[in-house]
Amino acid sequence: MTLVARIRALPADLDDLAGAAAAEGFGMLGVLAREWVAGTQRFAMPEEALFAARDGAGVLLGIGGVTRDPWAPALRMRRFYVRPPARGRGIGRALVAAALDHARGAGAAMVRLRAPAAAARFWEGCGFRPIDDPTATHGLEWPGRG
Structure with a gap:
């Protein structure tokens, strides 16, 4: 069983997950920790949120959130990562769904992201489409919003 929940502080065990990402x-996730400590990004604005996924034993399996997009009038998916042994179990999609639900509730007309090439297929499977923009690789729009 996996639980995805909104978090308002960095998890104490983020270093372990960040180490897996760095490997x-x-x-x-190193950027996430540095920005949090510096106070430059804490997912604290009303339309922003950070989510963590944990297994039944409480092990941190993944993390990701949504922030204001500094380059467009949109929200931006940020800092998504799921540890390798937990992949293929819907955890990434559950994190994305939580972030998108939050973005929809905040009235976002568009959500964008910048994905590494290896993650493009995942994001496209979540409904995002490639876009031609130097600041983002993918976007998702909700008709009638904005």
């Missing part, structure tokens, strides 16, 4: 060449 794969992904630095986004």
